[in-house]
Amino acid sequence: xxxxxxxxxxxxxxxxxxxxxxxxxxxxxxxxxxxxxxxxxxxxxxxxxxxxxxxxxxxxxxxxxxxxxxxxxxxxxxxxxxxxxxxxxxxxxxxxxxxxxxxxxxxxxxxxxxxxxxxxxxxxxxxxxxxxxxxxxxxxxxxxxxxxxxxxxxxxxxxxxxxxxxxxxxxxxxxxxxxxxxxxxxxxxxxxxxxxxxxxxxxxxxxxxxxxxxxxxxxxxxxxxxxxxxxx
Numbered sequence: 001x002x003x004x005x006x007x008x009x010x011x012x013x014x015x016x017x018x019x020x021x022x023x024x025x026x027x028x029x030x031x032x033x034x035x036x037x038x039x040x041x042x043x044x045x046x047x048x049x050x051x052x053x054x055x056x057x058x059x060x061x062x063x064x065x066x067x068x069x070x071x072x073x074x075x076x077x078x079x080x081x082x083x084x085x086x087x088x089x090x091x092x093x094x095x096x097x098x099x100x101x102x103x104x105x106x107x108x109x110x111x112x113x114x115x116x117x118x119x120x121x122x123x124x125x126x127x128x129x130x131x132x133x134x135x136x137x138x139x140x141x142x143x144x145x146x147x148x149x150x151x152x153x154x155x156x157x158x159x160x161x162x163x164x165x166x167x168x169x170x171x172x173x174x175x176x177x178x179x180x181x182x183x184x185x186x187x188x189x190x191x192x193x194x195x196x197x198x199x200x201x202x203x204x205x206x207x208x209x210x211x212x213x214x215x216x217x218x219x220x221x222x223x224x225x226x227x228x229x230x231x232x
Contacts, residue, residue, distance in 0.1 A: 060160065061099045061107060063087055064133025071115070072124035080130070093119055101161065104129050140218025144171050147178030147224040156218060163213040164199045167222060174201060179227040185214065186221040 061067070063085045068078035081089050087100025089107070094114055099107040108127040115123035140156040149172030156162055164185060174180045180202040188194050197214075201224075204213050216222075 058103055059129065059132060060101050060103055061087075061129070062133060062157070062160065063100065065129060066131040066133075067104070068126075068128050068130055069111070070126040071120075072126065073120060073122070078126070078128075083133075142167060142216050142218075142220045142222060144168070144222045144224075146222075147175040147226050148222075149173055149175055156216065162216045163210075164216060164222060165201055165204050165213050167216060168201055168224070174224055177226050178224045180224075182225060184223040184225060185216075186223070187217060188219045 061083055063083050065083045067081050067083065067089070069081055069089065069091055070078040079091075081091075083089060083099060084096070087098055088096040089099050089111075091097050091111055094111070097107075097111055097114065099110070102110065104127045108125040111127070112123045112125040115125070138155045138157060141153050142156065142162070143153055144167060145151050148168060151171070154162070154167050154170060164183060168174060168183070181200050183199040183201045184196060185199060186194055186196050199214060200212065203209065
């Protein structure tokens with residue numbers, strides 16, 4: 001066979017092999033072969049897409065979450081960090097910054113503001129969630145009593161907000177004899193005194209007015225009074 005035809009045949013065989021071995025892993029359009037771990041021997045971009053798919057980008061940060069913080073202007077790459085039990089991140093040169101209860105986007109904006117206040121003319125901050133904590137960290141509790149279906153204590157979880165209506169709904173709601181318009185909340189203040197206020201559970205649940213639904217604090221007591229006259 002002429003040498004020119006031999007070279008042409010070899011070139012054709014290469015063109016046939018390359019798409020088969022490379023598809024899905026350099027372009028991200030395929031998946032790992034059956035029987036092989038998805039993370040073994042594949043580019044980091046492929047692994048990152050798989051990991052990101054299981055993390056809610058709107059998830060609020062809480063203790064134990066693993067994140068990466070990058071200040072682009074430093075050109076030092078991302079810093080791996082874990083949200084502390086007190087809800088903070090160690091961000092040089094700021095030190096510890098509170099991020100609990102914020103989304104990754106909100107936390108990045110807050111860190112940017114703090115950096116530009118004292119350290120940077122312009123700061124570009126990127127914060128991504130690598131892995132969420134599997135352990136719920138308790139950050140206090142509230143007490144429910146009166147005409148609610150499940151009387152007792154409810155725990156406040158770091159990074160999550162619990163409102164008055166949220167606590168009542170978790171407790172099964174107001175009983176048929178409960179006055180849903182006059183939920184009484186007692187809050188202990190730092191100076192040792194207490195304050196009381198009323199919440200219209202019925203109105204909030206019917207209108208969806210979240211601004212009228214107070215966020216609970218550690219030590220709050222919720223009392224659902226009995227209705228004096230129940231119309232039939």
